[in-house]
Amino acid sequence: MKPFLLEQISITQQAFLGSQDAKSLIAKTSQFLSLILHPKNIFFCIESEQLQCLAQHEQGQPIRHLELSPTQLDTHIQNEQLWSLAGQKEKLSRYLPITYLAINDINNIKQDWYCIKLQMTSKPGILIFLQSPQNEMMQHLQEAPLFAALMMQFFHLLQQYRLNQTHKSQLLLRDKQEALYLQEIEQQKLFSSKVLKIQSITQDFIASPNLTSLYKTAIEMLRDMLGFDRACLILADANQHMMHPTFGTDTEGKTTDESDLVYDMEVLEPLMQHTLLHTQKRLEVVENVPLYNERKVVGIGWNAMLILRNGDHLLGWIAIDNLLSQRPLLEYEKEVLILYSNILSTAIAQKSEQSNLKLLHDSAILLSHQETELEICRVAVEIAREKLQLDRVAIFLSYDDGKTMCGTFGTSINGKLTDETHFRGPLPKNSLLELAMATPHHLAFEGAVPLYHDNKIVGHGWNAAILLRNQQRIVGFLVLDNLINKRSLTSHVQHLLTLFASNLAEIISRKRAEESLKKLNNELESIVEERTEQLAMVNLTLEETNKQLEQLSLVDPLTEISNRRHFDQTYKIEWAKACRHSQNLSAIMFDIDYFKSYNDHYGHPQGDQCLTQVAHIIQKHFRRADELVARYGGEEFIVLLSNSSPEQVKARIQAIIDDLYTSHIEHVKSPLQRVTLSAGIASVTIHKRMQQATLIKWADEALYQAKLAGRNGLVSHQQASINSL
Known part of the structure; x- marks a missing residue:
C-alpha cells in the first residue's frame, strides 16, 4: 500500500476515535475520501423504510447534513441515476460487510458514479455514493484490507452515534437493553483498537526475515496482541490433498513447533473440508465441539477455521479454539479475524516468492563457483537435502x-x-526414468513403490526423477525418494525442484563448455608455432562472443535500450564516483500514463510497439556516453545523469514529455487521446552519509506526485526535503 495512503488511513482512524457525534464522523470520513479520491460529489445514505440521505459534500463546498429522503432531496439535486440505483439496492451483496459497485445505466453503460455499501446483519446498511472518483485509486482501495477496515470502523461508529441519538430519547429502556447497548459500544471500541493493532502487526509481518519466522509471528500475534486462545497455522497442498502444520499452541498457551507433522485432508470434518476446498469463505466456526491436543480430546468449545487465500489459490488456514478461556467468539472478533486473514495471506504470498527467488539465486551462485562437474553435483545434492x-x-x-x-x-x-x-x-529400462525423458521440465513421480539401495529393496514410499536437459541435450538425471523421513512431496517443493533442476542443468552444461575450452587451449599450446594465428582467432571469437553475451544481458530485448540490470550496475558505479567527488547525480523516473487501458484496448502486441516508440523518443534525447536510459520494468523507464544542474535536467525532461505529446501516438482511452508520459525527478549532490536507494526512492515519490497532479507532466523532488537528510 502506498505510504501516503497508509498515513491518511492512520490519521483518519485516530480522528474517528475523537469524533463526538455522527455529523463530525461523517465530516471526517468525507474529508478523507475527498483527499484520496477527489470526487465531485459524495452522498452518505442509510437504509431504513426508504433510503435516507444523511449528508452531501460537493467538491469545493462545505458539507451539508440533510436527513432527507430521495424525493425531498430531488428538489435540491437532479440525480435520477443515483436514486434509481438506490431503489435497486438489492443488487448489492447482502452477505459481504463491504461492497464496491460501479454504477451502470439501463443500457449497462458505465456511469461516473461508484457506490460503497457497508452492512452487517440486523443493521441498516450505509451507502456512500461517489461521483467521478479517481479510477486508479478506487481500484487500489478495493484491494486494500486497511481501507476496508477503516470503512467498517466508520460503519460501526456511525451506527453507534445514531444509536446514541435514539437512546437519548428513550430514557426508560429496560436494564437488559441498556446492558446490550453498552456491550455493543464496548465491542466497537475493541474493534477499533484491534484494527490499530493489526496495522502494527502488519509491520511485524513485513519485517519477518523468512517464512518460518512469519508463521511463528502470525500465531503469537493472534494470541498475544489480539487476545485469542490456541491457534495453529497449517499450510495446505490442495493438489496433494495434504496439510502441513507449522506452529501451534499447547494446552498451557505456549507456542509449539509442529513442522515435522503431515496429515491427509480427509481427517478434517466434512464441513471444514467443504468450506476449505469448495467455497471462497474466509472463516468457518462450529460451536460445542470436542477440542483436541495431540489427537486427544481435552475439552469442549468452539472451533474456527480462518482460511488463508491468495486470490483463488489456497495457502492454508489457522485453526483457533477457546480451550483456555472458554469465552464465546463475538461478532466483531469475526470481522477482526477476516481482516487478519487478508493481511496475513498477502504477507505469506509475498514472503514465499521472495524466499523462492533467494533460494534459487543463492544456489545458482554457489554452484557456479565450483571448479568441476563433480563438485557441482556434490553441492547440488547437499542443497536439495538441506534447503x-x-x-x-x-x-x-x-x-x-x-x-x-x-x-x-x-x-x-x-x-x-x-x-x-x-x-x-547403459541407461536402465526403468519406468520412472522413461517417464522423466518423456516429460522434460516436469517431475516424474511414482507413489507407494519399493525403494532400492544397491539393487536391494530397503523400504517403500514415493520415488521421483527429473531430467537434466540443456539446449535439447540430456545432461543427466536427478532422482530422489522419501525413504528416511517419509515426508510428502508438496506441490510447492515440486515447483522449486523443477526450477532448481533447470538451473543445475545449465550450470553443468556451462562447466562442460568451460572444461572443453580448457582442453582445447591445452592442445593448441602444443603446436604454438604452427597454430598461433588460428589460436588468436579462436580467442578473439570467444572474446567477441562473451562481449555479445554480456551486451545482450544488459539490453532490454523489446525496446533495445538498456535493461534494469544494466541500470543497477551503472548506478552503483556513478553513485561511487559522485560520492568521491561530491558531484551532482540525477535520477528521472518515467511512467506511461494509462498504459493498462492502452493494453486492454489495443492488445499486447500494439502495447509492445508503444513501449518501443516511447523508449526511442526518450533515448534520442540522451546521446552522451555518461547518460543512461533504461527500461526499469513494465511501462516504467529511468534516466541517470551526472553533473547536470536541476534546471538543466528539468528542461530536458520537459522536452521529452513535449516530444512524445507532439508525436500524437493514438490512445483513445486517455483523456488527452494520445500517449503521454509522467516524470519524477530527483537531483542532488551526493554525500557519503546518503544511502544508494535514497535517490531512486525520491524519483519514485516525485513520479507518484506527478501522477496525482494529473499526468502528462513532471514533478521534481523538493530540495528542502533532500537537504534535511
Whole structure:
C-alpha cells in the first residue's frame, strides 16, 4: 500500500476515535475520501423504510447534513441515476460487510458514479455514493484490507452515534437493553483498537526475515496482541490433498513447533473440508465441539477455521479454539479475524516468492563457483537435502545424450552423502526414468513403490526423477525418494525442484563448455608455432562472443535500450564516483500514463510497439556516453545523469514529455487521446552519509506526485526535503 495512503488511513482512524457525534464522523470520513479520491460529489445514505440521505459534500463546498429522503432531496439535486440505483439496492451483496459497485445505466453503460455499501446483519446498511472518483485509486482501495477496515470502523461508529441519538430519547429502556447497548459500544471500541493493532502487526509481518519466522509471528500475534486462545497455522497442498502444520499452541498457551507433522485432508470434518476446498469463505466456526491436543480430546468449545487465500489459490488456514478461556467468539472478533486473514495471506504470498527467488539465486551462485562437474553435483545434492528438505537425493550424468549414465554423488540409507562415481553403465529400462525423458521440465513421480539401495529393496514410499536437459541435450538425471523421513512431496517443493533442476542443468552444461575450452587451449599450446594465428582467432571469437553475451544481458530485448540490470550496475558505479567527488547525480523516473487501458484496448502486441516508440523518443534525447536510459520494468523507464544542474535536467525532461505529446501516438482511452508520459525527478549532490536507494526512492515519490497532479507532466523532488537528510 502506498505510504501516503497508509498515513491518511492512520490519521483518519485516530480522528474517528475523537469524533463526538455522527455529523463530525461523517465530516471526517468525507474529508478523507475527498483527499484520496477527489470526487465531485459524495452522498452518505442509510437504509431504513426508504433510503435516507444523511449528508452531501460537493467538491469545493462545505458539507451539508440533510436527513432527507430521495424525493425531498430531488428538489435540491437532479440525480435520477443515483436514486434509481438506490431503489435497486438489492443488487448489492447482502452477505459481504463491504461492497464496491460501479454504477451502470439501463443500457449497462458505465456511469461516473461508484457506490460503497457497508452492512452487517440486523443493521441498516450505509451507502456512500461517489461521483467521478479517481479510477486508479478506487481500484487500489478495493484491494486494500486497511481501507476496508477503516470503512467498517466508520460503519460501526456511525451506527453507534445514531444509536446514541435514539437512546437519548428513550430514557426508560429496560436494564437488559441498556446492558446490550453498552456491550455493543464496548465491542466497537475493541474493534477499533484491534484494527490499530493489526496495522502494527502488519509491520511485524513485513519485517519477518523468512517464512518460518512469519508463521511463528502470525500465531503469537493472534494470541498475544489480539487476545485469542490456541491457534495453529497449517499450510495446505490442495493438489496433494495434504496439510502441513507449522506452529501451534499447547494446552498451557505456549507456542509449539509442529513442522515435522503431515496429515491427509480427509481427517478434517466434512464441513471444514467443504468450506476449505469448495467455497471462497474466509472463516468457518462450529460451536460445542470436542477440542483436541495431540489427537486427544481435552475439552469442549468452539472451533474456527480462518482460511488463508491468495486470490483463488489456497495457502492454508489457522485453526483457533477457546480451550483456555472458554469465552464465546463475538461478532466483531469475526470481522477482526477476516481482516487478519487478508493481511496475513498477502504477507505469506509475498514472503514465499521472495524466499523462492533467494533460494534459487543463492544456489545458482554457489554452484557456479565450483571448479568441476563433480563438485557441482556434490553441492547440488547437499542443497536439495538441506534447503529443500528432501530425503535421499542422487545425481547421474550422461555424456551421450542419455544413452549411458555415470554416478556422481548420492545419499545412503542413513542419510549420509556418498560417492557413487564408481557407477557407469547403459541407461536402465526403468519406468520412472522413461517417464522423466518423456516429460522434460516436469517431475516424474511414482507413489507407494519399493525403494532400492544397491539393487536391494530397503523400504517403500514415493520415488521421483527429473531430467537434466540443456539446449535439447540430456545432461543427466536427478532422482530422489522419501525413504528416511517419509515426508510428502508438496506441490510447492515440486515447483522449486523443477526450477532448481533447470538451473543445475545449465550450470553443468556451462562447466562442460568451460572444461572443453580448457582442453582445447591445452592442445593448441602444443603446436604454438604452427597454430598461433588460428589460436588468436579462436580467442578473439570467444572474446567477441562473451562481449555479445554480456551486451545482450544488459539490453532490454523489446525496446533495445538498456535493461534494469544494466541500470543497477551503472548506478552503483556513478553513485561511487559522485560520492568521491561530491558531484551532482540525477535520477528521472518515467511512467506511461494509462498504459493498462492502452493494453486492454489495443492488445499486447500494439502495447509492445508503444513501449518501443516511447523508449526511442526518450533515448534520442540522451546521446552522451555518461547518460543512461533504461527500461526499469513494465511501462516504467529511468534516466541517470551526472553533473547536470536541476534546471538543466528539468528542461530536458520537459522536452521529452513535449516530444512524445507532439508525436500524437493514438490512445483513445486517455483523456488527452494520445500517449503521454509522467516524470519524477530527483537531483542532488551526493554525500557519503546518503544511502544508494535514497535517490531512486525520491524519483519514485516525485513520479507518484506527478501522477496525482494529473499526468502528462513532471514533478521534481523538493530540495528542502533532500537537504534535511
